[in-house]
Amino acid sequence: QSALTQPPSASGSPGQSVTISCTGTSSDVGGYNYVSWYQQHPGKAPKLIIYEVSKWPSGVPDRFSGSKSGNTASLTVSGLQAEDEADYYCSSYAGSNNLVFGTGTKVTVL
Amino acid sequence: QLQLQESGPGLVKPSETLSLTCTVSGGSISRSSYYWGWIRQPPGKGLDWIGNIYYSGSTYYNPSLKSRVTISVDTSKNQFSLKLSSVTAADTAVYYCARLYYYDNSAYKYYFDYWGQGTLVTVSS
DSSP states (O other): OOOBBOOSEEEEOTTOOEEEEEEOOTTTTTTOSOEEEEEEOTTSOOEEEEBTTTBOOTTOOTTEEEEEETTEEEEEEOSOOGGGOEEEEEEEEOSTTOEEEBOOEEEEEO | OOEEEEESOSEEOTTSOEEEEEEEESSOTTOTTEEEEEEEEOTTSOOEEEEEEOTTSOEEEOTTTTTTEEEEEETTTTEEEEEEOSOOGGGOEEEEEEEEEEEETTEEEEEEEEEOOOEEEEEOO
């Protein structure tokens, strides 16, 4: 299984929105609604921010939203804040109890 | 609050076996809705799923690592462990343990909701 494809970087000014794509295949992203997104600050463990494509864990602000169309999932961060500057990774179920992560996107708040 | 903590040697020689343990506190490893997983992250690179284990011992491994990976569980100690054999410099990474929410109320889940802080393992002679 190959890593899901994400853009290496994305940026926006405070208050703006940024959208990150996560492209897979019909065997992973396109085949299941088990896409999750993780935020990782430098030197820290990843933190779950979206699960099952578009659901929020408790405590995660609704500025983070997820969606999916075909083989591509997307994470949108609205109302960018300085603390949103981090690396973001998508993950998808890939069948036969396999999981795959995305290549990661570094979000910069200008 | 559930907590996971990785432990094990920070330096492993090439061709030897990497061994790590994850200790779970604040909750039972034997709960039916969860698998327990290992994920690694080479320095400056992305996340790589290694494999998962259920409290019963059922395992699933990344096909690219399957020949070298063994994950085991000790429910009496609320721990699960990773062994990676024949390591090379390419196995140098931060290794994370995490809980995979797998199934609940007749629905599958498949996301990691709790993570350990991670431990750096360097492969070098």
